[in-house]
Amino acid sequence: KAGVTQTPRYLIKTRGQQVTLSCSPISGHRSVSWYQQTPGQGLQFLFEYFSETQRNKGNFPGRFSGRQFSNSRSEMNVSTLELGDSALYLCASSFRMTGEGYGYTFGSGTRLTVV
Amino acid sequence: KQEVTQIPAALSVPEGENLVLNCSFTDSAIYNLQWFRQDPGKGLTSLLLIQSSQREQTSGRLNASLDKSSGRSTLYIAASQPGDSATYLCADDGADGLTFGKGTHLIIQP
Numbered sequence: 001k002a003g004v005t006q007t008p009r010y011l012i013k014t015r016g017q018q019v020t021l022s023c024s025p026i027s028g029h030r031s032v033s034w035y036q037q038t039p040g041q042g043l044q045f046l047f048e049y050f051s052e053t054q055r056n057k058g059n060f061p062g063r064f065s066g067r068q069f070s071n072s073r074s075e076m077n078v079s080t081l082e083l084g085d086s087a088l089y090l091c092a093s094s095f096r097m098t099g100e101g102y103g104y105t106f107g108s109g110t111r112l113t114v115v
Numbered sequence: 116k117q118e119v120t121q122i123p124a125a126l127s128v129p130e131g132e133n134l135v136l137n138c139s140f141t142d143s144a145i146y147n148l149q150w151f152r153q154d155p156g157k158g159l160t161s162l163l164l165i166q167s168s169q170r171e172q173t174s175g176r177l178n179a180s181l182d183k184s185s186g187r188s189t190l191y192i193a194a195s196q197p198g199d200s201a202t203y204l205c206a207d208d209g210a211d212g213l214t215f216g217k218g219t220h221l222i223i224q225p
Contacts, residue, residue, distance in 0.1 A: 006158075033212055043204070045212035056211050090158055092213070099210035101147040101166040106159040 002027065004093045004107035012113045018079040021110045025072050025093030029105075032074035033098060034066060037088040037109075046089075049074050050097050081114045088112075117142045117207050121216035129224050130197060136190040136219045138205035143186035147208040150179050150190050152201040153218070159204065163190070195223045 005024040013019050025032050033048035045058040049068035066076040078085055088111050092104040118141040128134055138148075147166050151159040163172045163179040165188070171180040178191040188205055200223050206213040 004158075035213070042217045043206075043213075043215040045214070048212055058212065088156075092159075097210075098212050099146045099208060101164070101208065103147075103149055103161060103164040104208075104213065105161060106151070108158040111156070 004091060004105050006089075006091055006107035006110050008110060009108065010111045010113075012115060013081050015081055015083060015114055017081050018077060019081060019112060021076045021078075021089055021091075021112075023074045023076070023091035023093075023107060025074070025091075026105055029093040029095050030072055031094040031097050032068055032072065033092045033094070033104070034074070034076050035090045035092065036060075037090060038086075043090070046076070048098050055097060078112075083114050086112060086114045117209060117214045119205060119207060119214055119216035121203075121205060121219050123219060124217065125220040125222075127222040127224060128195060130195060132195050133191070133193050134195055134221075136192070136203050136205075136221070138188040138190070138216055140186040140188075140207055142207075143183055145181065145183055145186070145207050146210070148179070148181050148188050149206050149208055149213070150177075150188075151204045151206065153204060154201050162203075197223045197225045199223050 031050045034046040047057040068074045088109045090109045095102045122137045149164045150162040165181045176193040181188045202218040204218045206215045
């Protein structure tokens with residue numbers, strides 16, 4: 001079966017611009033969560049969507065937002081990009097919500113570079 | 116707030132050795148625990164999931180255990196191979212998303 005698909009794989013943006021990343025979960029999975037990975041901070045939780053509703057959000061500024069569509073695909077948006085937003089952004093797909101023990105399948109990530 | 120520590124941060128061993136990676140949690144009220152591996156520049160590959168009612172899981176040469184009372188998990192890799200070289204991450208699956216450790220960077224020398 002198809003895995004989790006993230007697009008694009010690589011992105012270079014200029015400070016102040018905005019960016020939208022996309023994640024298509026495994027068929028039948030209704031939960032999509034997003035993570036930011038940097039060398040200094042490691043993997044940090046951004047937010048989770050389940051059935052088109054944001055369930056929870058990590059400790060990130062309001063410039064980071066997301067949404068989920070009726071087909072469970074999710075997008076993440078970062079506005080007014082800063083150099084510190086350069087990171088690998090990973091999305092994870094699950095059958096149920098976080099904490100319910102169904103495990104997660106991750107995509108290959110989007111590498112965002114802000115210059 | 117849950118914090119996860121992985122020890123050691125890096126490990127280099129000859130091929131064929133058995134090894135243990137460690138993961139500890141500040142909050143022993145762990146919901147579920149998942150171990151992942153990450154190859155350079157890639158996403159995460161799930162290795163083992165220990166659900167809240169379980170204490171260990173096995174898959175091939177891998178065995179993971181969870182001791183909630185002490186807030187610790189171990190990942191045991193038997194008969195290591197060069198293809199096992201990667202960064203190994205443990206994560207607590209709580210209601211607020213996965214909380215990850217910084218990982219153990221493992222190198223298996225041929």
